Amino acid sequence: MDARARAQELYRLALDNASWCPETLTESRGWSGTELAEALRLLGRLGLFVPSSDNRNGWTALAPDTALRNLLLDEEQHTNALLTAVRQTRSALAQVVADFQPVHARELSSVQMDVVTGVANVSAALEDASQRAEEEVLSLHPGRALPAEMVEAGLERDRLVLGRGIRMRTIHLGSAAAVPHMTAYLRRLNGAGAQVRTAHTLPLRLIVVDRSLAIVPASQTADGEIAAIVLRSETLVGVFRGIFEHCWASAAVLTESATESPEGDWHPTGRHRELVRMLGGGLTDEAMARKLGVSERTVRRLVSELTERLGAASRFQAGVCAVRLGWLDD
Incomplete structure (x- = not known):
């Protein structure tokens, strides 16, 4: 027997005998205390059982139409409370706008932007x-x-x-x-x-x-x-x-001048160093030229110098060598 079936049986019993006893019910039906509690919770949630001090079992069974009216009344009261809260919030927000919008407007008006x-x-x-x-x-x-x-x-x-x-x-x-x-x-x-x-x-x-x-x-x-x-x-x-x-x-x-290490221990400095970073990022010659402020022809020359230094046959091989040497680590 599931919880709904036990709730129906308990409701039927309460209608027949308002003074039903929980102990007698669990003994006669073989329900556990947990199963009885589940049935009571379901009936209470549906409004069919309401707490009562008149009965020893603490409950009174109501007719379905009465329970439905009570549930609708509770929902109506809850809805009215929400509407009241919404009205209060709306009023508070309107007050915030009235008090602080002028301040915000003054702050925005302080930003001047002219296009020449x-x-x-x-x-x-x-x-x-x-x-x-x-x-x-x-x-x-x-x-x-x-x-x-x-x-x-x-x-x-x-x-x-x-x-x-x-x-x-x-x-x-x-x-x-x-x-x-x-x-x-x-x-x-x-x-x-x-x-x-x-x-x-x-x-x-x-x-x-x-x-x-x-x-x-x-x-x-x-x-x-x-x-x-x-x-x-x-x-x-x-x-x-x-x-x-x-x-x-x-x-x-301005007074600093870049110096290179001995040929055998060469590593990229200056524009070559920036070029290594940009090559690692996959930038095109046009993009690299724009960032360095030079022509694409100069970029190609710098790339050629790098690949020659590394003994690489292609840009891809140059990138692999640069990673192996740790030039892209910092």
């Missing part, structure tokens, strides 16, 4: 930013070397900034810094008081002025004109400052 397009407008934005500087100017310069005339114009602007006592830290691609007119520019900038470092890869072009202004590149317009985004927000500028500091920590000071 065209060489002249971007140059004007850079000039304006340099005039606003009060403490420090930070900059990252990926890509190939700029034309000499643009470099000279930038040097004059940088000198004026440094002359006002503004700190300046800048990082350029090592490949661009090796171009003669860029080498001369960076050494003159360093001599004027700026701190100059070089890196073999940089994530983006970036200028940060103090702690509240940043200029980052935007996608070119449909006409192919350059564009830049000028951001004014301490929170967002703080993110860009973090990117700069990460690059600064791993960049090399």
